[in-house]
Amino acid sequence: MSLRTHKIQLKPNNKQATLLAQHCGYARVAYNAALTIFRNALQDGEWKSLYDIKKEFNARKREVFPWCDDMSQNACKNAIHHFSDAVKRWRSGQNRFPVPKNRSGKQSYQAENGKDSVRVERKRVQLPKIGWVRMTEELRWTGGIGRVTVSRRNDKWFISILVMADEENAMVQVPLIDDRPAIGVDVGINTLATCSDGTKFPNPRPLKHALRKLRRASRTLSRKTQRSANWHKALVSLARIHYRVSCIREDSHHKATTAIVRMASAIGIETLSVTNMMKNKKLAKHIADGAWYKFFTMLKYKAERRGTPVHEAQQFFASSKTCSTCGNKKAELTLSDRIYHCNSCGFECDRDVNAAINLCPS
Ligand SMILES: [Zn+2]
Numbered sequence: 001m002s003l004r005t006h007k008i009q010l011k012p013n014n015k016q017a018t019l020l021a022q023h024c025g026y027a028r029v030a031y032n033a034a035l036t037i038f039r040n041a042l043q044d045g046e047w048k049s050l051y052d053i054k055k056e057f058n059a060r061k062r063e064v065f066p067w068c069d070d071m072s073q074n075a076c077k078n079a080i081h082h083f084s085d086a087v088k089r090w091r092s093g094q095n096r097f098p099v100p101k102n103r104s105g106k107q108s109y110q111a112e113n114g115k116d117s118v119r120v121e122r123k124r125v126q127l128p129k130i131g132w133v134r135m136t137e138e139l140r141w142t143g144g145i146g147r148v149t150v151s152r153r154n155d156k157w158f159i160s161i162l163v164m165a166d167e168e169n170a171m172v173q174v175p176l177i178d179d180r181p182a183i184g185v186d187v188g189i190n191t192l193a194t195c196s197d198g199t200k201f202p203n204p205r206p207l208k209h210a211l212r213k214l215r216r217a218s219r220t221l222s223r224k225t226q227r228s229a230n231w232h233k234a235l236v237s238l239a240r241i242h243y244r245v246s247c248i249r250e251d252s253h254h255k256a257t258t259a260i261v262r263m264a265s266a267i268g269i270e271t272l273s274v275t276n277m278m279k280n281k282k283l284a285k286h287i288a289d290g291a292w293y294k295f296f297t298m299l300k301y302k303a304e305r306r307g308t309p310v311h312e313a314q315q316f317f318a319s320s321k322t323c324s325t326c327g328n329k330k331a332e333l334t335l336s337d338r339i340y341h342c343n344s345c346g347f348e349c350d351r352d353v354n355a356a357i358n359l360c361p362s
Pocket residue numbers: 323324325326327328342343344345346347
């Protein structure tokens with residue numbers, strides 16, 4: 001058994017969309033109520049456990065939230081569990097003390113409650129108190145359903161379903177290519193990824209292409225009266241552009257990583273300190289547009305599923321400056337030098353391919 005998540009866009013009707021939004025609201029107020037109960041007790045020198053908080057919340061919820069009987073109680077229960085997790089992270093020193101959630105934050109709620117409370121049937125899902133909601137595609141994995149989270153992004157609704165996938169089913173993927181070599185992968189700005197065998201995956205650079213539209217949409221937004229009807233409309237259209245940018249980026253990442261994992265028996269990558277690189281103001285925007293960290297995360301999990309080893313080069317390994325034939329290291333190499341020319345052995349090759357060969361695990 002292995003765990004798989006599949007995030008699918010929902011197509012709720014108007015009534016269902018309203019109900020989904022109300023459930024997100026319920027989860028939010030429950031989280032905030034739990035926070036208030038916990039904080040007030042703490043100020044009185046008292047420690048409230050998850051059980052205490054739940055008990056106190058349930059005792060008072062009908063009085064404070066008279067509408068809550070129309071909602072699925074899974075929403076508030078899971079929200080209080082999330083709060084309890086936040087407290088654990090605070091106690092372990094990982095996070096700061098939890099803060100209240102506000103309306104403008106991310107809207108989501110966790111819908112399931114134990115076994116079989118959420119059912120999936122082809123292109124629809126049954127949610128407690130909401131009923132059968134259409135999905136844009138079928139669930140990719142078969143197996144028991146675990147955590148189910150409904151979330152909203154702008155005007156779109158999504159459901160994220162965790163499946164305890166049966167082993168054979170979990171491995172249904174694009175087939176591997178025979179006689180696969182070990183491959184080094186170099187990431188860049190103009191090409192998203194260059195492989196040591198010369199394969200290149202273009203970087204669509206969606207942010208760069210959307211910048212004009214983004215500027216105009218931001219300007220329109222800034223000229224509206226805050227929180228007016230037209231302001232909200234402008235906010236949605238700005239958010240839509242951002243959403244499109246992230247979709248294009250994600251799509252190119254998926255295509256490239258799947259192709260690389262398919263053709264490599266072992267993968268070599270560099271260790272990037274993206275935070276450091278972002279300090280270069282001229283490059284920051286372009287590096288962010290490539291979202292290399294996400295690319296590597298994707299590559300790693302896809303490789304892991306295949307059992308393909310991933311080697312990370314040492315940090316500060318000069319993959320671009322080193323000659324892949326004789327190992328000679330150049331002192332100077334600017335970003336505009338697209339062809340690598342070795343002064344020591346005369347080797348000449350595309351700059352990115354040279355770096356990828358250096359990263360190739362031997
Ligand atoms: Zn050389």
